[in-house]
Structures are given as structure tokens and as C-alpha cells.
């Protein structure tokens with residue numbers, strides 16, 4: 370959401386009508402979309418075809434894909450998929466002098482010449498207005514396991530991440546730390562109440578039917594419960 374500055378004249382540009390999903394190519398695993406499309410709408414459209422648009426964060430319901438690329442957002446899935454930059458195959462940009470720069474590509478293996486599109490990913494609109502994008506998509510996983518754990522000792526955080534990686538491998542999608550407020554004694558969790566001051570949530574897709582996490586799986590003395598999302 371753009372906010373006008375108070376100290377100097379400002380132009381606000383809305384791309385909300387440039388919101389069309391132009392092409393979902395399931396076989397190639399790509400989608401071409403106008404820059405004003407809301408992230409969540411794109412996520413839902415590709416999910417209907419068994420595909421995943423990887424960038425995801427709390428503002429998904431208002432953020433446009435153009436804004437996601439202009440800020441190179443990281444978000445919840447960054448461990449597995451990298452920042453938004455990793456998902457961009459092609460861009461179309463309107464430059465300051467009105468010329469249209471066509472950097473639209475849909476090739477996953479495009480190793481030819483300079484990769485000029487990278488200039489427009491992350492600079493927050495200072496080099497041009499992104500109008501069209503092509504993203505790579507990923508196959509949806511049949512199961513996702515998400516777990517909530519509590520650690521008695523935050524110094525073992527990295528050790529815990531290593532363990533989570535050993536479980537999920539490259540498919541470990543998210544690993545979030547929920548520090549408790551000072552004095553807090555309980556963090557509510559869907560299946561249990563965790564009484565320790567540091568909470569962690571991590572998630573990874575896996576193949577095969579869900580299985581219940583056992584505390585014996587963990588070298589940590591933590592209470593761990595899992596939920597299954599099908």
C-alpha cells in the first residue's frame with residue numbers, strides 16, 4: 370500500500386486494474402501475470418491446478434505480485450524457495466522515459482547473456498514500474514507436516530534447526546521463532562500448552578501418509594506435537 374509523503378509532491382500509481390492472470394502453464398510450471406494481481410489470488414488460482422506459487426507472507430491478501438518483486442520479499446517459505454527473486458523468470462517494465470523494456474522469459478534454463486531483469490527485482494520501483502511478470506511454479510505436496518516445539522534453552526536453537534533440516538532436508542519450508550514476552554508463562558498451541566519461553570514452528574512437506582511425531586525422535590527434551598494438513 371503506497372503512502373503519500375507529507376513534505377513533497379507525490380504521485381500515487383495504482384495497478385489494481387492490471388490484475389489479470391494471463392497464462393498458467395502447468396506442464397512447464399510457469400505463470401504469467403499482470404503486476405497488480407494480489408498474491409493470494411494468484412496462490413489460489415495455481416493451487417487449483419496442483420501448483421504452488423512460493424512467495425508467501427502475512428500481507429498476501431493485499432500485496433501485489435509487483436510489490437513482492439519490487440521489494441524482493443522473503444516471507445515464510447524462504448528457507449525452501451529463497452526470496453521472491455528466485456521465482457522470477459521474466460519481467461516487463463515501463464522505464465522512466467516511457468519505454469517498455471521486455472524482459473519476459475519463461476525458460477527455467479535461460480543461461481544466455483546478461484540477466485538484466487535482476488536490476489528490477491528489489492529496488493522498490495526506483496528503476497521502473499513492473500507491469501508483467503512470469504514466475505516459476507512448484508508441484509503441490511500431498512502432505513505438509515507442521516510442528517510446534519518449545520525449547521528450554523534458546524542457545525540450542527541452531528542445533529534444533531539442524532535437526533529439523535535432517536528431518537525435512539531441502540523440503541524444510543519454514544522455521545519460525547516465537548519469543549515469549551517477558552514474564553509470559555504459557556504460549557497457546559492447537560494441541561497443547563507449552564510452558565517454556567521459546568516457541569518454534571517448522572513445517573515441511575513429505576511423501577506418504579502422515580505419522581505422529583514421537584518425542585523419542587528428538588534429542589531435545591521438548592514437548593513436540595504435530596498437526597497434519599492434507
Ligand SMILES: Cc1cc2nc3c(=O)[nH]c(=O)nc-3n(C[C@H](O)[C@H](O)[C@H](O)COP(=O)(O)OP(=O)(O)OC[C@H]3O[C@@H](n4cnc5c(N)ncnc54)[C@H](O)[C@@H]3O)c2cc1C
Nearest residue numbers: 370371426428432433435436439440442443444493494499
Ligand atoms: C525492502 C523491503 C523488503 C521487504 N521484505 C519483506 C519480507 O521479506 N517479508 C514480508 O512479509 N514483507 C516484506 N516487505 C513488505 C512488502 O513490501 C509487502 O508485504 C508487500 O509485498 C508489498 O506489496 P504491495 O503491493 O503492497 O506494495 P507497496 O507497499 O505498494 O509497494 C512496496 C514498494 O514496491 C514498489 N512497487 C510496488 N509495486 C510496484 C511495481 N509494480 N513496480 C515497481 N515497483 C513497485 C513501491 O514503489 C514501493 O517502493 C518488504 C518491504 C520492503 C520495502
